[in-house]
Amino acid sequence: MQEAEMRAMTTVSDGLVRIATSASADPAVAAQDMISALRPDSLAGLMVFAGRREALEAVAMISMSLGGKPVIGCTTAGEITPWGPRQETVTGIGFPAADFAMQALHFDGLLGFDTFAAQPIIADMIGENEAAGSHLGADRSWAAVLLIDGLSCREELVTHTLQHLLGEIAMIGGSAAAGMTLRQTFLLHDGEVRSDRAVVALLSSRHPMRVFRCHYHASGDKLAIVTRVDSASRNVLELNGEPAAREYARLVGASGPLTQSHFAANPLMVRVAGEYFARAPMRADADGNLHFHSAVERGLVLRLGKANDALANLRAELRAPADAVIAFESVHNRIEAEDGNFTSELSALYQSHRFVGFHGYGEQHRDLHLNRNLVGLAIGGRS
Amino acid sequence: MSGNGARNDLRKQLTRSEKIIDALIERVERATDFSASDLDGTNYRDTAFSVFETAAAWDWRVRARTADQRRALEDLAKALADLEHVNAALQREIRERTAIEEALIRAKLLAEQHNAEKTRFLAAVSHDLIQPLNAARLFVGALANRRLRGQSKKLVGQASSALDSVEDILEALLEIAQLDAGAIQPVVEPINLEGLLHHLAGEFDPVARDKGLTLEISSAPLTVHSDAQLLRRILQNLISNSLRYTDKGGASVRATCTRGEVTVVIQDTGHGIARKHRKMIFREFSRLEGRHQVGSAGLGLAIVDRAVRMLGHRLSLTSRLGVGTTFRLRLAGHRHHITGAAIVRAAKTCNFAGKSILVVENEPDSLDALGALLKGWGCAVSLACSEPQAIEACSDTEARPDLVIADYHLDKGLTGDNVILALRAQLGERIPGIIVTADRSQALLSALANLDLPVLHKPVKPESLRELVSGYLRLDQ
Numbered sequence A: 001m002q003e004a005e006m007r008a009m010t011t012v013s014d015g016l017v018r019i020a021t022s023a024s025a026d027p028a029v030a031a032q033d034m035i036s037a038l039r040p041d042s043l044a045g046l047m048v049f050a051g052r053r054e055a056l057e058a059v060a061m062i063s064m065s066l067g068g069k070p071v072i073g074c075t076t077a078g079e080i081t082p083w084g085p086r087q088e089t090v091t092g093i094g095f096p097a098a099d100f101a102m103q104a105l106h107f108d109g110l111l112g113f114d115t116f117a118a119q120p121i122i123a124d125m126i127g128e129n130e131a132a133g134s135h136l137g138a139d140r141s142w143a144a145v146l147l148i149d150g151l152s153c154r155e156e157l158v159t160h161t162l163q164h165l166l167g168e169i170a171m172i173g174g175s176a177a178a179g180m181t182l183r184q185t186f187l188l189h190d191g192e193v194r195s196d197r198a199v200v201a202l203l204s205s206r207h208p209m210r211v212f213r214c215h216y217h218a219s220g221d222k223l224a225i226v227t228r229v230d231s232a233s234r235n236v237l238e239l240n241g242e243p244a245a246r247e248y249a250r251l252v253g254a255s256g257p258l259t260q261s262h263f264a265a266n267p268l269m270v271r272v273a274g275e276y277f278a279r280a281p282m283r284a285d286a287d288g289n290l291h292f293h294s295a296v297e298r299g300l301v302l303r304l305g306k307a308n309d310a311l312a313n314l315r316a317e318l319r320a321p322a323d324a325v326i327a328f329e330s331v332h333n334r335i336e337a338e339d340g341n342f343t344s345e346l347s348a349l350y351q352s353h354r355f356v357g358f359h360g361y362g363e364q365h366r367d368l369h370l371n372r373n374l375v376g377l378a379i380g381g382r383s
Numbered sequence B: 001m002s003g004n005g006a007r008n009d010l011r012k013q014l015t016r017s018e019k020i021i022d023a024l025i026e027r028v029e030r031a032t033d034f035s036a037s038d039l040d041g042t043n044y045r046d047t048a049f050s051v052f053e054t055a056a057a058w059d060w061r062v063r064a065r066t067a068d069q070r071r072a073l074e075d076l077a078k079a080l081a082d083l084e085h086v087n088a089a090l091q092r093e094i095r096e097r098t099a100i101e102e103a104l105i106r107a108k109l110l111a112e113q114h115n116a117e118k119t120r121f122l123a124a125v126s127h128d129l130i131q132p133l134n135a136a137r138l139f140v141g142a143l144a145n146r147r148l149r150g151q152s153k154k155l156v157g158q159a160s161s162a163l164d165s166v167e168d169i170l171e172a173l174l175e176i177a178q179l180d181a182g183a184i185q186p187v188v189e190p191i192n193l194e195g196l197l198h199h200l201a202g203e204f205d206p207v208a209r210d211k212g213l214t215l216e217i218s219s220a221p222l223t224v225h226s227d228a229q230l231l232r233r234i235l236q237n238l239i240s241n242s243l244r245y246t247d248k249g250g251a252s253v254r255a256t257c258t259r260g261e262v263t264v265v266i267q268d269t270g271h272g273i274a275r276k277h278r279k280m281i282f283r284e285f286s287r288l289e290g291r292h293q294v295g296s297a298g299l300g301l302a303i304v305d306r307a308v309r310m311l312g313h314r315l316s317l318t319s320r321l322g323v324g325t326t327f328r329l330r331l332a333g334h335r336h337h338i339t340g341a342a343i344v345r346a347a348k349t350c351n352f353a354g355k356s357i358l359v360v361e362n363e364p365d366s367l368d369a370l371g372a373l374l375k376g377w378g379c380a381v382s383l384a385c386s387e388p389q390a391i392e393a394c395s396d397t398e399a400r401p402d403l404v405i406a407d408y409h410l411d412k413g414l415t416g417d418n419v420i421l422a423l424r425a426q427l428g429e430r431i432p433g434i435i436v437t438a439d440r441s442q443a444l445l446s447a448l449a450n451l452d453l454p455v456l457h458k459p460v461k462p463e464s465l466r467e468l469v470s471g472y473l474r475l476d477q
Helices: A002-008 A027-037 A053-063 A115-132 A155-166 A244-252 A260-265 A310-317 A331-339 A343-352 B003-037 B048-145 B150-181 B193-211 B228-244 B300-311 B340-349 B364-376 B387-393 B416-427 B442-450 B462-476
Strands: A010-013 A018-022 A043-050 A071-075 A079-081 A084-086 A090-096 A100-108 A141-149 A171-176 A187-189 A192-194 A197-205 A209-214 A217-230 A235-239 A268-272 A275-279 A281-284 A290-292 A301-307 A324-330 A355-360 A363-365 A368-370 A374-379 B189-192 B214-219 B222-226 B250-258 B261-268 B314-320 B324-335 B356-360 B380-384 B403-407 B433-437 B455-457
Touching: A010 A027, A018 A027, A018 A079, A027 A043, A027 A053, A027 A090, A043 A053, A043 A100, A053 A071, A053 A090, A053 A187, A053 A192, A071 A141, A071 A171, A071 A197, A079 A090, A084 A343, A090 A100, A090 A355, A100 A115, A100 A187, A115 A155, A115 A197, A141 A155, A141 A187, A141 A209, A155 A171, A155 A197, A155 A368, A155 B048, A171 A209, A171 A324, A171 A355, A171 A374, A187 A197, A209 A310, A209 A363, A217 A244, A217 A268, A217 A275, A217 B003, A235 A244, A244 A260, A244 A281, A244 A290, A260 A331, A268 B048, A275 A301, A275 A368, A275 B048, A310 A331, A310 A343, A324 A331, A324 A363, A331 A343, A331 A355, A343 A355, A363 A374, A368 B048, B048 B150, B150 B300, B189 B193, B189 B228, B189 B455, B189 B462, B193 B214, B193 B222, B193 B228, B193 B250, B193 B261, B222 B228, B228 B250, B228 B261, B228 B300, B228 B324, B250 B324, B300 B314, B324 B442, B356 B364, B356 B387, B356 B416, B364 B380, B364 B403, B380 B387, B387 B416, B403 B416, B403 B462, B416 B433, B433 B462, B442 B455, B455 B462
Parallel strands: A043 A071, A141 A171, A324 A355, B214 B250, B356 B380, B356 B403, B403 B433, B433 B455
Antiparallel strands: A010 A018, A018 A090, A043 A090, A071 A187, A079 A084, A079 A355, A100 A197, A141 A197, A171 A363, A187 A192, A209 A374, A217 A235, A217 A301, A235 A290, A268 A275, A268 A301, A281 A290, A324 A374, A363 A368, B189 B222, B222 B324, B250 B261, B261 B324, B314 B324
16 A cells, blocks of 8 residues: 555645645655645645755755745654555645645844844734634634744744743644754745744634644663753763763663664653653764763753653544644654664554654654654644 | 783773763753743744754644644533523423413403403403493382472382492492403593592592591692593592491591602501402402492492503502591502692793793604794793704893793703703703603603603693693793
8 A cells, every 4th residue: 555655655634634745755846746736725834844955956946936825834753644654755745725824934143143023023923814814704723834944953942932922822843853953954945945944824813723732751770960061062071071972872782883762762851840850962073072962061960861651642632533633753762763673653643644844853742842752733623 | 811811891981881872961061041931932043953943842732722622622522512401491490480371371362352252251241231220220219309208218228329329339340341351442641649538538528427427638739640530540449448448547548759750659447358368359249248238339449450550559558447448549640849739820821921932852743743832821932952052042141031941852872861960060050841752651750750850741631731831820920
């Protein structure tokens, strides 16, 4: 069955939102096939996730001919498609204009992200969306989706600021990725593909929309106290007074060089506001430093985490029925599922709930920039 | 392992521990500094992790709030479920009550049907009896005209008086039948009670004298609101009842007024009525044992009861066996400050020349009609259709009216009594006033009586108006 779909290269799934994916090897063909399948004329806007920069560039080209409809997107470390988790595809979500209004904007140069400048821009966007969605009725629902450069080290500030400006409108987001190369990530808006960028889409709909987050790691007993760090670059030099990579390898019992599988199986957990949050190690560099996907600072008490039942946690979260779920998930979750051989079960769960999204370097839920989570925007069903 | 190596290890361990302790101390210090300087979390230190901390705290608050809301929703759902239970119980009860009500309505319809039948029967019987009665009366009359010897003459006299009582009974029966059939519709209007009682005194004085009883009737100058015919029948029946069941002493009728309510007290020194009979006496054909006087049919109080209920008056009864009975009739009314005689005089002479009357009325037609009528009687009339106009009309001391006649319902929810009170306040004088209204409710009558404002009901009868006006203008002189 899947083989037949793969041969078809492109598939589309219709519902409250349209989902299409193309696995064509030619990025231009993939982009064109996927967008055609979404029937863009009847859409309020599109969201696109591409495994390769070239495919995103191709989408950007086509987006210029869509009459100014917002088209946003980013590169990933794997897409969540109608076929389940895949890599190197172009996967898109179309929001039918009859049921949705969509506005989007971007911020470039995240190091200089200006919280004060963002305020009127976000306020304008909300106003525009309100006007554009006047046909959606008085009790329409709202949600925002953030796509942000996953190597910018600015996710915390941008996420917190944007959610603050959006007020009651709940936001989820995913950190754009570049496979496991950890080089540049790219983001699309206004027909332009760039790094060091954040893109926000505002959605309103006559259907209910609900955000959620879901994680399945708990803290263990082993401690790793951050004793030396370059916080600005999330670069931990020492853990427990020892070179960070070496101390981490000792704690997780790694004999050879550290791999993504080690990182996937061994998140570090920090307790904040009554809850343990994962800090995902990203890579160990030649100097023996450990780079992270989220904020760290000196004196943090990190505990080695351990996985609970990923499927059970997600099933519990999905009890409320929905038509589709826009999902952003940690790439390490994907790796852990592959290593733990539960990918097919997860995939079945994703497919049965019409998941669409991508695996990336981090997840945002309302104010929070998270690691090792799955955040979702459930569309339709009961509010 | 050499001692040197062990020492080195220990030194290393110590260095690590110091590093950890330093890092922890820095973190703890920063955290306490943070919490002390910024409890509300609106200004965070500009490091990514502190932003995350702030966000997590916010998130916790949002979740706590959401949980609160969920709990509130659950409570609400529970309350709604409880409400539904209560509702279901109520609906059951309503169904039961509806069933009971339906049964009651059926019973009531049946009773009304019986009542109507009885009424028709009474009317028919009374009517059928009138003819032979007339014939009998003619025969007895013919007999009486003959020269008869003592014994026969006495028999004829008894037959005549027996016929009288039969006639009384028939009349009473007809009246009850009419009351029950709704054939009599009361017309409530101001009635000069003093005058009415005066008439009744004339009517019953001979009856009392015949029985050797005293009859005292006294009344303050009172106006009551009732139906003239029915009130007359009520009082007639009560007085006649008192005289009938009194052998020694006599009866008295007194009318007094307090706070918009007139009480007529009919008191006798008669047999009295036992407690167990007090309800029964108001039923037709109920006559108490040992009461077999001529002319008593036991119908009088049945008529009284019906008429009182129809008029919305109240009747109460106190009685002691062998001592006497007191009936109290309560109805709306007020003092009118003028004697019946004065009214009669004024109505006859009716010269209001030079008297000034202010008419306050919001309907131009009524205003003009009333104005024309009063002018015809020689009054100087000023007209106003609102409170400001009324005040304006009285602003000149020369123009001070002798009397204000105001419609009750004016524009914008304003009422005539308010206008008169405003004028009284303005002029510092208790100017007499009359309220004209179509509202016949007792509540309004009482309220206005408390303000010393008599009421004329619409449509205004010129005679009633003249009577009231003349009373005031005379009094004022």
